[in-house]
Amino acid sequence: MRASFALLLVLGCGGGGGDRDSLPPTGSIVFPPRGALTEALSIPVTGTAADDRGVASVNVGAVPAFTGNGFATWRADVPLARGVNVLAALAADGAGNLAALPSASVTRTGVVPAGPVAVVLAPDGRGLVLDVTLRKLFLVDLATGERDLTPDAGPAPLAPSGLAVDGARAILCDVAERAIVALDLVTGQWTVLSDDLTGAGAPLERPQSIALLPGGRAAVADAIAGAVVIADLGNGNRTTLASLAFVPVAVAFDAFHGRILALGSDRLVAVDPVSGVATVVSGAGKGGGPLLQGANALFCDPATGVTFVTDGAIAALLSVDAASGNRAVVSDFGVGSGPPFSLPRGVAGSGARLLVSDPVLDALFSVDRGAGERVLVSIAPVGTGAPLLAPRDVAPGTAEALVVDLVQGLVAIEEDGDRRTVSGPGAGSGPAFVTPLGVSAPRAGAALVADGGAGALFSVHLATGARTILSSGFLPTDAAFFGARILATDSDTGELVEVDPANGDRTTIASGLGLVRSVVVDDANRRAFVLQAAAPPLVSVDLATGAVTPLPVPALIDPKGLALDAQGERLFVTDDGADALFALDLATGLLAPLSGEGPRYAGPGGVAYDAARGLVLVADSGRGALLAVEPSSGARVIVSK
Numbered sequence: 156m157r158a159s160f161a162l163l164l165v166l167g168c169g170g171g172g173g174d175r176d177s178l179p180p181t182g183s184i185v186f187p188p189r190g191a192l193t194e195a196l197s198i199p200v201t202g203t204a205a206d207d208r209g210v211a212s213v214n215v216g217a218v219p220a221f222t223g224n225g226f227a228t229w230r231a232d233v234p235l236a237r238g239v240n241v242l243a244a245l246a247a248d249g250a251g252n253l254a255a256l257p258s259a260s261v262t263r264t265g266v267v268p269a270g271p272v273a274v275v276l277a278p279d280g281r282g283l284v285l286d287v288t289l290r291k292l293f294l295v296d297l298a299t300g301e302r303d304l305t306p307d308a309g310p311a312p313l314a315p316s317g318l319a320v321d322g323a324r325a326i327l328c329d330v331a332e333r334a335i336v337a338l339d340l341v342t343g344q345w346t347v348l349s350d351d352l353t354g355a356g357a358p359l360e361r362p363q364s365i366a367l368l369p370g371g372r373a374a375v376a377d378a379i380a381g382a383v384v385i386a387d388l389g390n391g392n393r394t395t396l397a398s399l400a401f402v403p404v405a406v407a408f409d410a411f412h413g414r415i416l417a418l419g420s421d422r423l424v425a426v427d428p429v430s431g432v433a434t435v436v437s438g439a440g441k442g443g444g445p446l447l448q449g450a451n452a453l454f455c456d457p458a459t460g461v462t463f464v465t466d467g468a469i470a471a472l473l474s475v476d477a478a479s480g481n482r483a484v485v486s487d488f489g490v491g492s493g494p495p496f497s498l499p500r501g502v503a504g505s506g507a508r509l510l511v512s513d514p515v516l517d518a519l520f521s522v523d524r525g526a527g528e529r530v531l532v533s534i535a536p537v538g539t540g541a542p543l544l545a546p547r548d549v550a551p552g553t554a555e556a557l558v559v560d561l562v563q564g565l566v567a568i569e570e571d572g573d574r575r576t577v578s579g580p581g582a583g584s585g586p587a588f589v590t591p592l593g594v595s596a597p598r599a600g601a602a603l604v605a606d607g608g609a610g611a612l613f614s615v616h617l618a619t620g621a622r623t624i625l626s627s628g629f630l631p632t633d634a635a636f637f638g639a640r641i642l643a644t645d646s647d648t649g650e651l652v653e654v655d656p657a658n659g660d661r662t663t664i665a666s667g668l669g670l671v672r673s674v675v676v677d678d679a680n681r682r683a684f685v686l687q688a689a690a691p692p693l694v695s696v697d698l699a700t701g702a703v704t705p706l707p708v709p710a711l712i713d714p715k716g717l718a719l720d721a722q723g724e725r726l727f728v729t730d731d732g733a734d735a736l737f738a739l740d741l742a743t744g745l746l747a748p749l750s751g752e753g754p755r756y757a758g759p760g761g762v763a764y765d766a767a768r769g770l771v772l773v774a775d776s777g778r779g780a781l782l783a784v785e786p787s788s789g790a791r792v793i794v795s796k
Contacts, residue, residue, distance in 0.1 A: 354391020491527025
């Protein structure tokens with residue numbers, strides 16, 4: 156059961172005097188936005204307060220807030236309990252008048268998943284899940300859904316894949332290091348069990364999946380070698396057991412029949428653990444039922460020998476009969492009740508039920524083996540509406556944030572995280588988006604959408620969702636309004652161009668740029684800042700002369716998004732390669748990470764500054780989420796997912 160409690164913000168009394176003041180103060184909580192999600196143990200609560208007689212003090216429970224402007228804005232660092240924390244604010248002016256401010260809430264959880272791709276049953280009965288995006292393991296209480304990271308002393312595998320559990324340690328593959336590694340689930344220590352320097356035998360090329368065998372050995376599916384490799388977990392020695400005629404994506408041990416199972420996207424084979432002879436168990440021409448099309452994980456029941464397979468192409472959980480090879484749907488959109496799978500990616504046994512991980516929904520399902528009923532054991536949604544699947548950019552709207560998503564199109568997100576498709580599949584009219592990459596803040600009820608796949612710049616009417624192509628025949632990645640003018644980046648020519656909305660003609664403002672990613676306009680100084688993948692990463696463009704001036708900032712790994720604060724003093728830059736958000740002080744030239752507490756970035760892309768609330772918004776494609784960042788502390792929360 157989730158804990159819930161209220162945090163009382165008391166704005167204390169100061170001195171009064173003069174005529175009697177009977178008007179209560181006003182104010183609001185700015186951060187965190189209501190309904191947000193975090194992993195942090197505490198959070199900086201920020202807000203505003205105003206009164207014609209002044210505000211003397213602010214307290215959040217027993218925590219005194221601090222201010223530098225008479226509590227016009229204030230902050231207090233508040234501890235969070237597990238579950239939903241309601242932030243109920245009470246303001247008092249110097250005369251003792253009280254007013255309840257609009258409340259906010261934040262939910263604290265142990266970890267917010269971003270890509271759960273494998274699951275096994277832990278010794279304590281919890282689900283042990285590998286999150287490939289976070290490069291972390293976490294445990295899920297199957298009764299409550301609570302999630303907790305396992306101890307991890309680091310460094311974690313660069314590209315973890317596959318998962319098995321051996322007593323108090325988890326065994327994984329590291330694709331990047333071509334290794335088998337173990338994590339002690341008690342101490343958090345990592346150990347290399349087999350790699351190029353540990354053990355003898357042919358090196359692993361792409362270890363994809365792992366299964367434990369009797370005698371301290373493991374079977375490994377090597378996708379590049381197209382083989383099942385046996386590894387001795389004691390000395391690291393490796394032996395190729397079977398070379399296969401397909402790419403193995405997963406491997407399991409069938410204890411009931413004493414054999415190794417190797418799974419390809421369209422077939423299941425059995426490998427004799429002594430001779431290495433491979434025999435087709437199920438696939439085209441072997442067994443009836445729905446064909447395997449995108450099989451990706453398997454679990455073999457040691458008590459019955461029945462194999463269960465997840466297939467992402469048909470979003471289904473299947474069973475495979477060991478004798479006949481017949482395949483049957485255990486659970487999919489037409490079999491079994493409950494929320495549907497999006498991309499089932501891992502499966503494990505749990506008594507009379509099966510556990511299925513889904514990296515698109517960032518969820519763990521419990522599935523009834525007989526009826527196919529699906530129950531969400533663990534999920535961390537924020538807001539309602541169609542989920543963000545591949546958010547690329549964000550812009551502040553009038554009352555909502557606007558996000559472009561490669562799958563969903565243009566989506567409006569309210570402060571509480573609720574999502575509404577403005578224009579895209581099933582919404583709006585006009586030419587379809589292909590690869591929407593950038594979105595502008597709206598002007599006159601319309602927003603600009605840069606679509607590199609369509610080779611076009613769209614204008615989208617926000618009330619109707621109608622899409623109109625303003626200009627085509629180039630590769631725009633971002634766009635912005637500059638007064639009545641329209642600016643766009645062209646990644647094909649490395650130019651910043653102006654687009655004539657009347658006829659679509661483009662005029663070059665600045666050329667000689669690299670692979671341009673984003674543009675933001677500094678209206679007050681009649682200049683644009685352009686972010687590009689090549690060095691220098693940031694340049695300033697004089698919009699009157701087209702003169703390009705590089706900004707003296709360090710090289711970035713994979714810069715993606717750019718935003719400017721309302722004062723024109725700081726630029727915010729996302730770096731997907733570093734999984735970070737940076738702030739650049741334009742006066743000093745200092746580039747520093749905004750690295751506060753909260754869910755870590757997993758694919759930060761577009762970024763925007765919400766001047767109305769003073770928050771930074773980040774579209775994170777790895778999480779399929781929109782994050783809000785408090786710019787003074789760097790604290791971040793998920794506001795829609």
